[in-house]
Amino acid sequence: MATLSSLQVAGTRTGRPATAAPPPLASNDALVLSGVTRAFGALKAVDEVSLSVAAGQKYAVLGSNGAGKTTLFNTITGDFPPSGGRIHFFGEDITELPPHERIRKGLRRTYQSSLLFRDLSVRDNLFLAVRGVASGRFSFRRAGAGHASARATRDLLERARLTHIADERVANLAHGQQRQLEIGMALAGAPRLILFDEPAAGLSPAERRELVALLRSLPAHMSFVLIEHDLDIALRVVDKVTVMHNGRVLRTGTPQEIETDAQVQSIYMGSKH
Ligand SMILES: Nc1ncnc2c1ncn2[C@@H]1O[C@H](COP(=O)(O)OP(=O)(O)OP(=O)(O)O)[C@@H](O)[C@H]1O
Numbered sequence: 001m002a003t004l005s006s007l008q009v010a011g012t013r014t015g016r017p018a019t020a021a022p023p024p025l026a027s028n029d030a031l032v033l034s035g036v037t038r039a040f041g042a043l044k045a046v047d048e049v050s051l052s053v054a055a056g057q058k059y060a061v062l063g064s065n066g067a068g069k070t071t072l073f074n075t076i077t078g079d080f081p082p083s084g085g086r087i088h089f090f091g092e093d094i095t096e097l098p099p100h101e102r103i104r105k106g107l108r109r110t111y112q113s114s115l116l117f118r119d120l121s122v123r124d125n126l127f128l129a130v131r132g133v134a135s136g137r138f139s140f141r142r143a144g145a146g147h148a149s150a151r152a153t154r155d156l157l158e159r160a161r162l163t164h165i166a167d168e169r170v171a172n173l174a175h176g177q178q179r180q181l182e183i184g185m186a187l188a189g190a191p192r193l194i195l196f197d198e199p200a201a202g203l204s205p206a207e208r209r210e211l212v213a214l215l216r217s218l219p220a221h222m223s224f225v226l227i228e229h230d231l232d233i234a235l236r237v238v239d240k241v242t243v244m245h246n247g248r249v250l251r252t253g254t255p256q257e258i259e260t261d262a263q264v265q266s267i268y269m270g271s272k273h
């Protein structure tokens with residue numbers, strides 16, 4: 001399914017030392033990472049990352065290729081559990097939970113590369129996402145028109161701004177529409193926090209505008225973390241930014257603070273500016 005993958009790579013779970021009591025959580029924290037580390041052999045792809053996302057907060061993780069952004073997402077979803085550190089989701093320690101348990105608690109993600117059903121319609125992809133979240137597995141049984149799943153599917157079509165192409169085959173969609181659909185699928189089942197992995201990659205300027213409009217239209221209570229290379233997009237949709245470099249947190253601040261930070265400019269945006 002196109003939300004959280006339940007695929008586990010054999011041997012990726014590593015022992016975690018028992019740590020001291022977790023840091024005190026602010027009551028409105030949605031997601032708190034405390035010293036999260038993920039090693040692949042000798043490489044620390046994510047190295048002692050700590051950050052917190054408040055409930056309803058829109059957050060961006062920036063960083064150059066290989067900085068560890070996607071690996072950080074994988075530790076949060078449980079696809080690649082951390083080798084060290086703790087992860088709290090709405091006050092609960094989820095560090096050890098399997099991915100499907102995290103989905104049940106309201107965590108979703110999209111992937112850097114598409115996982116859509118290309119031969120199905122937009123509506124059927126969303127329907128499957130609704131059914132998958134509802135039952136914990138996919139079901140091809142069609143519900144009646146009045147069924148809650150059909151209503152939820154119509155609601156997702158609206159939210160993802162795709163109602164006008166509901167019956168189009170996914171293979172026929174423009175790239176930007178496919179990315180919108182991935183976001184729509186991640187919205188199934190009333191998530192509390194969504195991780196978006198580079199939804200703007202490969203989009204045209206017009207498609208980027210549509211994506212920004214979609215991200216800005218998400219409910220105020222819903223948090224998201226957006227991996228984004230383009231600071232111009234991040235600036236327009238998030239309240240807070242963490243810049244990663246070589247697996248570590250380089251800076252965390254408001255988009256304006258990040259944009260004007262000299263070290264961020266020299267390391268991260270050096271090639272762009
Ligand atoms: N499954 C894996 N096995 C071994 N090394 C990995 C694995 N996944 C990622 N890495 C390595 O971890 C580092 C961080 O990779 P990651 O994909 O998290 O970076 P990223 O910030 O998402 O980069 P990009 O902007 O290119 O998507 C890289 O050096 C990468 O080669």
Ligand SMILES: [Mg+2]
Pocket residue numbers: 069070071112
């Ligand atoms: Mg990545």
